[in-house]
Amino acid sequence: MNQPDVTIGIGGAAGDGVASAGNTLAVSVARQGQAVFAYNSYQSVIRGGHSWLRLRISAKKPLNHGDQVDAVIALNQDTLDRHLQELQAGGLVLYNSAKLKPRYEPPKGVQLCPLPVPQLTPAYEKLPVMQNTVAVGAAMHLMGLDFEGLASVLESTFAKKPQVVKVNVEAAKAGFDYAAAHFQPLPKQLQKTSRKWALMTGNELMAMGAAFAGCKFYCAYPMSPATHILEWFAGHAKELGICVRQVEDEISVVNMSIGAGHMGVRSMCATSGGGLALMTEAIGMAGMIETPVVVVNVMRAGPSTGVPTKTEQADLNQAFGASQGDFPRIVIAPLSMHDCFRTPALAFNLAERYQCPVIILADLLMCEDNETVDTSLLDVDFTIDRGELMTEANAQFDGKPYLRYEDTPSGISPRAMPGLPNHLYVSGTDEHDEDGVLLSDVFTDPVRRKKMVDKRARKMDTVLDHVPAPTLEGAVGAELTLVGWGSTWGVLVEAVERLNQEGISANHLQINLLVPFHVKAVTDILSRSKNIVIVENNFSGQFARHLRAETGLVARGHIRKYDGEPFEPKHIVAGVKEILAGKDLVNVLSTEPGWRTDHPTGTSGDWAGRLVGAARSV
Amino acid sequence: MNQPDVTIGIGGAAGDGVASAGNTLAVSVARQGQAVFAYNSYQSVIRGGHSWLRLRISAKKPLNHGDQVDAVIALNQDTLDRHLQELQAGGLVLYNSAKLKPRYEPPKGVQLCPLPVPQLTPAYEKLPVMQNTVAVGAAMHLMGLDFEGLASVLESTFAKKPQVVKVNVEAAKAGFDYAAAHFQPLPKQLQKTSRKWALMTGNELMAMGAAFAGCKFYCAYPMSPATHILEWFAGHAKELGICVRQVEDEISVVNMSIGAGHMGVRSMCATSGGGLALMTEAIGMAGMIETPVVVVNVMRAGPSTGVPTKTEQADLNQAFGASQGDFPRIVIAPLSMHDCFRTPALAFNLAERYQCPVIILADLLMCEDNETVDTSLLDVDFTIDRGELMTEANAQFDGKPYLRYEDTPSGISPRAMPGLPNHLYVSGTDEHDEDGVLLSDVFTDPVRRKKMVDKRARKMDTVLDHVPAPTLEGAVGAELTLVGWGSTWGVLVEAVERLNQEGISANHLQINLLVPFHVKAVTDILSRSKNIVIVENNFSGQFARHLRAETGLVARGHIRKYDGEPFEPKHIVAGVKEILAGKDLVNVLSTEPGWRTDHPTGTSGDWAGRLVGAARSV
Amino acid sequence: MATAVAPKKMAMKDFKPEVPPDWCPGCGDFGVLNALFQACAEIDLPPRDLLVVSGIGCSSNLPGFIRAYGVHSLHGRALPFATGAKLANHGMTVIATGGDGDGYGIGLNHFIQAMRRNIDVTYIVMNNEIYGLTTGQVSPTSETGMKTKTTPHGNLEQMLNPMALALASGCGYVARGFSGQPKHLMKLYVDGIRHRGFALIDVFSPCVTFNKVQTYEWFRERVYKLEETGHDPTNFKGAMDRALEWGEKIPIGLLYRNPSPPPSLHEQDPGLQSGVLVHLPLGVSGEQRRKCIGEFT
Amino acid sequence: MATAVAPKKMAMKDFKPEVPPDWCPGCGDFGVLNALFQACAEIDLPPRDLLVVSGIGCSSNLPGFIRAYGVHSLHGRALPFATGAKLANHGMTVIATGGDGDGYGIGLNHFIQAMRRNIDVTYIVMNNEIYGLTTGQVSPTSETGMKTKTTPHGNLEQMLNPMALALASGCGYVARGFSGQPKHLMKLYVDGIRHRGFALIDVFSPCVTFNKVQTYEWFRERVYKLEETGHDPTNFKGAMDRALEWGEKIPIGLLYRNPSPPPSLHEQDPGLQSGVLVHLPLGVSGEQRRKCIGEFT
Numbered sequence A, B: 001m002n003q004p005d006v007t008i009g010i011g012g013a014a015g016d017g018v019a020s021a022g023n024t025l026a027v028s029v030a031r032q033g034q035a036v037f038a039y040n041s042y043q044s045v046i047r048g049g050h051s052w053l054r055l056r057i058s059a060k061k062p063l064n065h066g067d068q069v070d071a072v073i074a075l076n077q078d079t080l081d082r083h084l085q086e087l088q089a090g091g092l093v094l095y096n097s098a099k100l101k102p103r104y105e106p107p108k109g110v111q112l113c114p115l116p117v118p119q120l121t122p123a124y125e126k127l128p129v130m131q132n133t134v135a136v137g138a139a140m141h142l143m144g145l146d147f148e149g150l151a152s153v154l155e156s157t158f159a160k161k162p163q164v165v166k167v168n169v170e171a172a173k174a175g176f177d178y179a180a181a182h183f184q185p186l187p188k189q190l191q192k193t194s195r196k197w198a199l200m201t202g203n204e205l206m207a208m209g210a211a212f213a214g215c216k217f218y219c220a221y222p223m224s225p226a227t228h229i230l231e232w233f234a235g236h237a238k239e240l241g242i243c244v245r246q247v248e249d250e251i252s253v254v255n256m257s258i259g260a261g262h263m264g265v266r267s268m269c270a271t272s273g274g275g276l277a278l279m280t281e282a283i284g285m286a287g288m289i290e291t292p293v294v295v296v297n298v299m300r301a302g303p304s305t306g307v308p309t310k311t312e313q314a315d316l317n318q319a320f321g322a323s324q325g326d327f328p329r330i331v332i333a334p335l336s337m338h339d340c341f342r343t344p345a346l347a348f349n350l351a352e353r354y355q356c357p358v359i360i361l362a363d364l365l366m367c368e369d370n371e372t373v374d375t376s377l378l379d380v381d382f383t384i385d386r387g388e389l390m391t392e393a394n395a396q397f398d399g400k401p402y403l404r405y406e407d408t409p410s411g412i413s414p415r416a417m418p419g420l421p422n423h424l425y426v427s428g429t430d431e432h433d434e435d436g437v438l439l440s441d442v443f444t445d446p447v448r449r450k451k452m453v454d455k456r457a458r459k460m461d462t463v464l465d466h467v468p469a470p471t472l473e474g475a476v477g478a479e480l481t482l483v484g485w486g487s488t489w490g491v492l493v494e495a496v497e498r499l500n501q502e503g504i505s506a507n508h509l510q511i512n513l514l515v516p517f518h519v520k521a522v523t524d525i526l527s528r529s530k531n532i533v534i535v536e537n538n539f540s541g542q543f544a545r546h547l548r549a550e551t552g553l554v555a556r557g558h559i560r561k562y563d564g565e566p567f568e569p570k571h572i573v574a575g576v577k578e579i580l581a582g583k584d585l586v587n588v589l590s591t592e593p594g595w596r597t598d599h600p601t602g603t604s605g606d607w608a609g610r611l612v613g614a615a616r617s618v
Numbered sequence C, D: 001m002a003t004a005v006a007p008k009k010m011a012m013k014d015f016k017p018e019v020p021p022d023w024c025p026g027c028g029d030f031g032v033l034n035a036l037f038q039a040c041a042e043i044d045l046p047p048r049d050l051l052v053v054s055g056i057g058c059s060s061n062l063p064g065f066i067r068a069y070g071v072h073s074l075h076g077r078a079l080p081f082a083t084g085a086k087l088a089n090h091g092m093t094v095i096a097t098g099g100d101g102d103g104y105g106i107g108l109n110h111f112i113q114a115m116r117r118n119i120d121v122t123y124i125v126m127n128n129e130i131y132g133l134t135t136g137q138v139s140p141t142s143e144t145g146m147k148t149k150t151t152p153h154g155n156l157e158q159m160l161n162p163m164a165l166a167l168a169s170g171c172g173y174v175a176r177g178f179s180g181q182p183k184h185l186m187k188l189y190v191d192g193i194r195h196r197g198f199a200l201i202d203v204f205s206p207c208v209t210f211n212k213v214q215t216y217e218w219f220r221e222r223v224y225k226l227e228e229t230g231h232d233p234t235n236f237k238g239a240m241d242r243a244l245e246w247g248e249k250i251p252i253g254l255l256y257r258n259p260s261p262p263p264s265l266h267e268q269d270p271g272l273q274s275g276v277l278v279h280l281p282l283g284v285s286g287e288q289r290r291k292c293i294g295e296f297t
């Protein structure tokens, strides 16, 4: 980390244009070779409320959104009031002085940067959102970047309305120049590079990765935070020749996806927890009829409807326990946004090779937020392994009856694509024999029943050979091993660096394949660890339990978070210190002043006359 | 076990009257103070096929169906052919000599007992099913019982048709007398006692137990093997004042049940695995809005549709992982049929005290089969604990606003029955504050969010105080501890006796409360055990995994079965011996000759021309 | 009961909550809610005797915005929840509310079966022909050809017709309102709540943020009141004709009311003949118990 | 492809499987199946081009009893499975089969949406007005008052009317047959399979074991053929009138056929314009890839 990084927070109400200002800024810095990691904390209202977008920007790719803002762009008074206090010496806040005024004393050393927007752009009078453009222009300067990147972004954004381009570019330039003339630049100045970044969300990466890996059928029912996968697919269906359907519910979604997978296309669907609950019955069907299907679950804070706009990692139990009975399934949790891009390809290969359902456990943090990914990592040809699939191109007919569920040594039975001559079969969710004929309709047949259970289960024997085992990151022999799974990878990498800087020697193991589990590899690594600390974004420690069930390993300490906000490096560092001081479980909490919320009925504040009806008699 | 026991197998096709003959016999022996344990192996066809009902009869209550038949009543030729070979010296087979003829040599010492039915009852000519009555009469004699019990049963069975009573009683008597005159009685002769037994299935016991414990709302969608709970309730709804509804699907079932529970009635529903999958989303809702509801899952052999008429214990993962996120739930597996009767009362008390969903994990074996239960164990007043429920009778209004989700020290928030004055509230599946107002709609509120998760979770802290910990059965310090859960209790009790008789010192721990888990009590017991052997009726060892996850304990050996047929004591004894000989996993299999099935397309036999279409070209 | 409550005439304000709705300014659902306040006052229904159950969606936030007992259940499950609640305590008035996605998408099966079942629940559907809360995807009531985030080339499916489905499913009270006509809507509510049995009130309730086609203006140009045309709501075939009308002119008002409605479910259910379930003593008498056991001896 | 197959005229025997159906002797489903053999032969459909998808129930065992590609899926889910299959390979003929519980109970939502969606699937429902496989519980099509194992005091719900629902849902081919009239039924199948788009054929298929009311005789006394009455199946309102008929006389035959049917879903879906999905090359071209990435730079 020899490159400086700057974190800018943009806040406003829904409708104030937080997202678009953030996007303009992010793409502009990306065009100057900066990498970005964004985190947007927002509210489940369509208009109004508060939205707080943090962009961490650096020439060296940031792996998380950091834990300290350097600059704030306040689009409304509320933002100014909430977040001013979060800044530290050297930090600054940009705001439209014609509209907003700080109501608190800024922390020591924090620079107030009022922008006289009406003077800077005449367009403001009719288009109040021009204040955003001015502020973005100013921010570019204060970070030490050039103006050109921003101009080119504004040009492409408004490509269809040339007059608007001009006004915006002028306003941005005015902001840029005004900042140069009136404000102190940030202490950390960014360096331009020539790297090419694409700014994308995990959802977009997941969708694009799936399409590149041969997904031909995508079906979904809208559900946050997975909806954008559907929207990306819908927008690209025609040009890429993919059938994309929104249907009546998640039950229909998964059954259609399995139906399509059964016919021989690569088929995927996505949802979040409650939708996955509805899909579980059919996931068992896919296990039983041995149909490849990929089901993405973008986790959000539960239980039940929970907090739809907040992140969590608490659906591992659900994925593990999806559907009744024992059957082969694979569960993978991508570790980063780039991993969101690669995971569908892996999932399809495994689903087709092992003819079973594959569940991808992603989460809101990685799927809804934006990150820059090196474009060269995206422009790749995925290896496509369709497993033992018999098509018109490769099928041999030897005159022998075709056994769809043949009891082979590997447990994998060559699968004929329906429509093939000489390979008729029936796939049934009842227990069936090798030829597909139901065993459930005979009186009883313990021998054949057992044979078929064993055959299916045997397929899992070789999965681990096809998925690299996790490896220890950092120094072997460190005092402390942090263990995480899924999206916490980026925050843990940085936490480990900081711990080491602070003299606490730590290394790191991140798990992506949850079922089946790399028992041997993980045990080998962790049994050599001096102190294991498991970090996960849920209440009960679902992964810790899974690890113990699989390997018997018990951690020395646990750091958990289930307050809706994601981990930041500082939480982990603080948690580790508490554990080293003797605690075994640390539930960390986000407590930034900006996150203090005025509860509509004020449970912890003043009650009088505000509580839902109950206080009045009926 | 100083009382002899006799096992009679009755076999025939669906439509031959196997069940009614078995029922007549069972109730007749019960009226002479004999206890019965029945197991019916049947086929998922409505007519034809084969059905094989085994009744184990003794003055001392048998805890399982045993592993050896002493006598066979063959209602058709198929039964005679299949099951004759299962008999051992001293055994006998009864059949209608006018219709059937043994086609194999009987095993040595087995008595053939042909009944010349047409001579014994003139009614046979018009009513072929009279052969059953004759055979049952004969069997009564051969076991050493009186005729009276049988006569009284026939009288009550045909109470509405007096002519039929006469004919049946005469036919039964003729069979009884013919046997006395022509056949050797069974070597083991039963002794009459004066105990009172009710012959019931676990489903009936579960339904009745629920009704006695105050269930006022029962809703279901038919699904084997849980359907009979619905049928019992439907038959008793009117007289007992219970609302019983069959509705469109399991999603509707569970949501209605929760709706009813929310209003303040004790509400239950039941299904099997695939239905439970559909219910999982709403189980999470009950957890979040803190509504008591009891959900019964009668497990059958899976995965997916699986083998609907066969038993298994493979839905533990599903129950544990039902729905997304972390929330309090309770999972209980009854240990016996009598326990099926008691469990709903326990479940309701826990559900209401802790305001959470309770899942009862029963299985086909215990729920569909008949067993005698001492009537004095059924005629009891259950203690009803409604927890902190505020009704018009007990609610105090102190003028303060009512907080439905008040953050109390126990985590339990007093629950007002809707309709109460001054206690209006909204229950939402979104995260909400103490007053019920949504937290998900505020910007973010890490502090309150965490508070509410903690509050809900804290409720589970005292559950273990209200459910007795499991206790070790048998000699402390035995060489071997068998550990089972749920319905295997009865077979394990007998297996332990036999092992001890054979000089293998063993004791036994049976678990009924799965979530939360009696970690301390179980660890205390098992950490003192020399060798743990876990017995469970599934492929992957779901309980063994659960035990390890909860306690870290790993067994020396595992005995598993997943062939559709239930464990018998002999399987356990044999399994233990293999483990003592060094194996760590023994998958036992039912291999009685009677269970050999002629597969419709003969996977393991002759193929020619029988296989589904594939062999012919299209 | 701790506090005796003097009977009094309810007014709109008695139903207005402390928590202000967080719908977008101008959202049609405000009109739906206001008319409901009025209808409840009109019926003189004490809030404590009212249960409002919803699913998930913008519209389904409604129970949080009315002073009554409320449940904000799962997406698509308002009707089964409401059915269980009504059967458990048929002394309470039960209203179910939700959106077009909630009721006609994921919850469609329950909708149809609830009508067949004739449960005494009033169902108010805020039909904005879009998925609002998830920010603008196609709904079952979106018109064919409509471009949404998930149908960028236009919706290929035929619009679902809730009026015709309700008639075909034996619903005894079938009405449609428009949130831009709150007085008219209020009347439909009052009659619907008073109707013994299932009552459907589908309400055109514009989503000002995501549906730029079916706006207030769009509806205002098209809707006409059946009450002003001499339509006979007891004539089933006439109602079906009106139900199929869509385009230049769209009818609102009471399409159909069964002139001889069958009893509602709770009036017939054998188990409910002994009284309101929540008020029955729990468990069974010793005599009943022994009778039940005796059947198995 | 290994073996070249000479085109030939299909006969009933080509569809008869080696596994004999295990329905109860006399079950109506035998007639349903036989008529299907005939229809497939009539259409001259090679078994390998036919996919038969069912749910769970006695009736849903059908795919095991016909030589074709088959799927015996989940209870209530035949239509979504069939829809996914058809969209993945629209070169195949897809027939979905099942029972009244499967299609009109647990699967009702999918049924209605499939009709709106106009997926080119022929749906054959063996309607015995009872749950057969689970041994005799009430079904959505059981008559009001019917006593079953779960309605010992009589069914309280109104019978679901699949014909009226199909019409209200925009189904372009709505027919009803009787398994006791296999020739007539066969003709309905042939036309239904040939219909471009969703086709419903509801078949009265008596359950001889559990439905002692709606027997062969019961139906024989009541059914009459629309084809013999001059009924015009292209007249929607006339069809609705017929759909509502139930009692002494019950119509069978083609109730409705849309005279100008819209294209079916696979003909319109933007993603399917490049061809049959299963035959498209997997993945995307380098050019397409770079275009997709470029949108984010």
Ligand SMILES: Cc1ncc(C[n+]2csc(CCOP(=O)(O)OP(=O)(O)O)c2C)c(N)n1
Pocket (backbone or CB within 6 Å): A221, A222, A223, A224, A250, A274, A275, A278, A305, C056, C057, C058, C059, C060, C075, C098, C099, C100, C101, C102, C103, C126, C128, C130, C131, C132, C133, C134, C139, C207
């Ligand atoms: C099982 C499940 N699937 C999906 C969602 C996500 N979701 C929430 S609201 C909604 C649709 C809202 O549309 P509608 O019911 O029309 O209500 P509106 O917001 O338009 O008022 C969806 C799909 C969910 N909450 N649960």
Ligand SMILES: Cc1ncc(C[n+]2csc(CCOP(=O)(O)OP(=O)(O)O)c2C)c(N)n1
Pocket (backbone or CB within 6 Å): B221, B222, B223, B224, B250, B274, B275, B278, B305, D056, D057, D058, D059, D060, D075, D098, D099, D100, D101, D102, D103, D126, D128, D130, D131, D132, D133, D134, D139, D207
């Ligand atoms: C999710 C689920 N719920 C319940 C069942 C049990 N089940 C199997 S078939 C059936 C109903 C059968 O009725 P129908 O569809 O009319 O077919 P029929 O047997 O009458 O032909 C039911 C409820 C199931 N298999 N899956």
Ligand code: SF4
Pocket (backbone or CB within 6 Å): A046, A047, C022, C023, C024, C026, C027, C028, C029, C058, C059, C128, C132, C133, C206, C207, C208, C209, C210
């Ligand atoms: S998004 Fe639409 S439906 Fe939702 S609150 Fe806003 S205007 Fe209303």
Ligand code: SF4
Pocket (backbone or CB within 6 Å): B046, D022, D023, D024, D026, D027, D028, D029, D058, D059, D128, D132, D133, D206, D207, D208, D209, D210
């Ligand atoms: S139970 Fe009924 S539907 Fe099922 S096979 Fe027998 S007759 Fe047919």
Ligand SMILES: [Mg+2]
Pocket (backbone or CB within 6 Å): C057, C099, C100, C101, C126, C127, C128, C129, C130, C131, C132, C139
């Ligand atoms: Mg809507």
Ligand SMILES: [Mg+2]
Pocket (backbone or CB within 6 Å): D057, D099, D100, D101, D126, D127, D128, D129, D130, D131, D132, D139
């Ligand atoms: Mg049926």
